[in-house]
Amino acid sequence: xxxxxxxxxxxxxxxxxxxxxxxxxxxxxxxxxxxxxxxxxxxxxxxxxxxxxxxxxxxxxxxxxxxxxxxxxxxxxxxxxxxxxxxxxxxxxxxxxxxxxxxxxxxxxxxxxxxxxxxxxxxxxxxxxxx
Amino acid sequence: xxxxxxxxxxxxxxxxxxxxxxxxxxxxxxxxxxxxxxxxxxxxxxxxxxxxxxxxxxxxxxxxxxxxxxxxxxxxxxxxxxxxxxxxxxxxxxxxxxxxxxxxxxxxxxxxxxxxxxxxxxxxxxxxxxxxxxxxxxxxxxxxxxxxxxxxxxxxxxxxxxxxxxxxxxxxxxxxxxxxxxxxxxxxxxxxxxxxxxxxxxxxxxxxxxxxxxxxxxxxxxxxxxxxxxxxxxxxxxxxxxxxxxxxxxxxxxxxxxxxxxxxxxxxxxxxxxxxxx
Numbered sequence: 001x002x003x004x005x006x007x008x009x010x011x012x013x014x015x016x017x018x019x020x021x022x023x024x025x026x027x028x029x030x031x032x033x034x035x036x037x038x039x040x041x042x043x044x045x046x047x048x049x050x051x052x053x054x055x056x057x058x059x060x061x062x063x064x065x066x067x068x069x070x071x072x073x074x075x076x077x078x079x080x081x082x083x084x085x086x087x088x089x090x091x092x093x094x095x096x097x098x099x100x101x102x103x104x105x106x107x108x109x110x111x112x113x114x115x116x117x118x119x120x121x122x123x124x125x126x127x128x129x130x131x
Numbered sequence: 132x133x134x135x136x137x138x139x140x141x142x143x144x145x146x147x148x149x150x151x152x153x154x155x156x157x158x159x160x161x162x163x164x165x166x167x168x169x170x171x172x173x174x175x176x177x178x179x180x181x182x183x184x185x186x187x188x189x190x191x192x193x194x195x196x197x198x199x200x201x202x203x204x205x206x207x208x209x210x211x212x213x214x215x216x217x218x219x220x221x222x223x224x225x226x227x228x229x230x231x232x233x234x235x236x237x238x239x240x241x242x243x244x245x246x247x248x249x250x251x252x253x254x255x256x257x258x259x260x261x262x263x264x265x266x267x268x269x270x271x272x273x274x275x276x277x278x279x280x281x282x283x284x285x286x287x288x289x290x291x292x293x294x295x296x297x298x299x300x301x302x303x304x305x306x307x308x309x310x311x312x313x314x315x316x317x318x319x320x321x322x323x324x325x326x327x328x329x330x331x332x333x334x335x336x337x338x339x340x341x342x343x344x345x346x347x348x349x350x351x352x353x354x355x356x357x358x359x360x361x362x363x364x365x366x367x368x369x370x371x372x373x374x375x376x377x378x379x380x381x382x383x384x385x386x387x388x389x390x391x392x393x394x395x396x397x398x399x400x401x402x403x404x405x406x407x408x409x
Contacts, residue, residue, distance in 0.1 A: 013205055021199035024191045032188070032367055033203055039138075039360040047135035051357065053173040058352030065350065069244055082356035089363070090345050092191050093338035111269070115209050119339065122216040125205075127222075128348035 005067030016103035020096055027092030031085045045078065066127070094123045134357065135172075142361040144170060145185070149369020151389050154377060155249050156330065158337065159366045160308035164181030165396040168235070168409060173358065175231045175409060176320050179307030183345045185366040186309040186316045190337035192367065193374070197331035204273050204328055207286070208335045212295045215314075215336055218300020219343035226305050235404030239307050242397035245312045245388045258323035260285030266322075274386070275328050292322040296336075304344035309337035315339060374387065 062068035065084050072080025097120045104112040132140075144166045145159075152159035160182045165176040196204050229237075260266045266286040274281045295317035299310035314333035318324045324332070348354055403409045 014201070017198050017201065017205060020205070025195035026196070028188055028192045028195070028367070032364060033358075035360050035363055036357070039280070041362070042357060042360070043135055043138060047133065049134045051132055051134040051137035053171075053177045053358055055173040056176045058344050059268065059355055060352075063354075063356060064352055079356050082360050083354075084355060086349075086354060086359055086363075089184060089187050089191075090342050090349070093187060093342040097209075097212075097339060098189075100205065105208075106174045112206060113208060115213060119209065119212045119216055122220065122337070123346065125341055126216075126220060127349070128346075129350075 014104070016100065016107075019103065022123055023096055023099055027088065027095065031088035031092065034088060035082050035084075035085030038078050038083075038085060042082060042090060087111065090127065094120070094127070097123060108120035134278060138357075138389040139359045140315045140363045141167075141358070142365040145306070145362045145365025146369040146372075147292050149185075149189065149366035149371075150373045150376075152367075153370045153373025154382065154385050155389050155393075156311075157245055157249060158186060158309045158311050158334075159189050159370060161245050161304075161312075162393065162396065163362065163366065164238060164307055165242065165400055167362070168198040169396070169399055169403065175234055176353050177355055177358055179226075179234075180345075180355065181359045181362045182307035183303075183341045183348065184354065185363050186303075186307070186341040187232075187338045187345065188238070188363050188367050189370045190309055190334050190341070192339065192370065193337045194331070198312070198335060200276065202275050202327050203335045204271070204275075204324070204332050205335065206269070206273070207271050207322075207324070207328075210269055210271070210330045210335050211293060211317075214296035215300035215340040216308075217301070218297040219304040219340050220300075220347070222301040222304025223344050223347040225301065229305065231409050232404045234305065235400050236320045236408040237302075239399075239401030239404060240396045241302060241306060241308070241312075242393055242400060246393040248316070249310050249386060249390050249393070253326050254318070255326055256284075256323040257282065257325060258285045258287045265289040275325060282325070284328065287323045288321050292317040295321055300340055300343070303337075303340045304347075307344075309334075309341060311337060334382060336340045 036055045073084050100116040148159045148163040150317050163182045164178045167173040223393045266289045271286045274283045299313035303310040311333050315329050318329035
C-alpha cells in the first residue's frame with residue numbers, strides 16, 4: 001500500500017489507459033451519430049412501411065459484409081448508413097485491442113503484445129470470415 | 132405495425148433496458164433480449180444480434196470513464212480476453228445447433244442467476260499474489276484508487292478465472308449478453324480482485340467479447356439495421372441517464388424492484404422456452 005497518489009498515477013500503463021479511454025468514447029459517439037443520421041433518413045422515407053421481426057429471414061447479402069455495407073453507403077442507401085454505424089461500433093473494441101498492441105510494444109512488454117495480438121487475430125477472423 | 136411506430140416502441144423499451152442495466156450494474160443485454168422477444172415478438176436471433184451491438188455500445192461508453200480513472204486492470208482484461216473471445220467464437224458455432232426454445236430456457240436460467248447475484252452482499256477482497264504462480268508470471272498485480280489513497284492488490288487462482296471467462300464467452304455469444312455477471316464472478320470470487328476492479332475490468336472486456344460474436348452474426352444476417360437503430364440509441368440514452376441517476380437516488384429500493392422484474396422475465400422465458408412458444 002502506498003500513500004501519495006493524487007499527483008501521479010503509479011500505473012506503468014497510465015498513458016495507454018488515457019488513450020484507450022479517448023478512443024472508446026470517440027468510437028461510441030461517432031457510431032451513435034452515424035446510426036442516428038441513417039435512422040432519420042430511413043424513417044423519413046420508409047416510416048409507414050410495415051415492420052415485422054416475428055419470423056427470421058436473415059438480412060440481405062449486401063448488409064452482411066463490410067464491403068457490401070460500404071458499397072451501399074456509397075449508393076446513398078439509408079439502411080446501409082445505419083449498418084455502417086453498427087460496423088463502427090463493432091470496430092471500436094477491435095481498435096482498442098490494436099492500440100493495446102502498440103501501447104504494450106512501446107513498453108517493450110512482449111508477453112502482452114502477444115496476448116493482444118492473439119485477441120486481435122481472433123477478432124479479425126470473426127469479422128472477415130464469419131467464424 | 133408501421134416502421135415508425137415500431138421504432139418508437141422499441142426506443143422506449145430499450146431506454147428502459149439501458150436504465151435498468153445501469154442501475155443494477157448488470158448492463159442492458161440481460162433485460163433487452165426478453166423485452167424484445169416477449170414484449171415485441173422479435174425472433175430471438177434478431178434480438179440476440181441487436182443486443183450484442185448494444186452491449187458493445189454501453190460497455191465501451193462506460194469503460195471509457197473507468198479506464199481513465201485507473202480502476203480497470205488492462206493486463207488482466209487483455210489476458211482473460213483470450214478466453215472470452217475463444218469462448219465467444221465457440222458459442223457462435225454452438226448457436227447454430229441450439230433451438231430457439233432451448234436458448235430461451237438457458238436465458239431464463241442465466242437471468243435467474245443474475246437476479247440472485249444482484250442482491251448478494253459484496254465482500255471487498257485484497258489478495259496477495261503468491262510468487263511463482265501464473266498471476267505472478269503474468270504480472271497481473273496492480274493498484275487502484277480508494278478515495279485519495281492508492282491501494283495495491285494481487286491476484287489468485289488465475290486458471291480458474293480463465294476457465295470461467297471461457298464460459299462467459301460462450302454464454303455471451305449464445306444469448307447476446309455481455310455476461311458481466313459471470314465475468315465479475317470469475318474476478319471477484321475466483322481471482323479475489325477488489326470488487327471495483329472486477330466490475331470495471333469486466334465492463335472493459337465485454338466490448339471485445341461481444342465484438343467477437345457480433346462479427347460472426349453479421350455474416351449470418353442476425354443484425355438488422357432498422358431494429359438495431361432504436362435499440363442502440365435507446366439503450367445508450369437509458370444507460371447515460373442511469374449513470375447520472377445512480378449518483379443521486381437511493382439505489383436499494385430500485386434494485387429490489389428491478390430484481391423482481393428480472394425474476395418475472397426469467398420465469399416467462401423459462402415458460403415460453405419449455406412450452407416451445409419461442
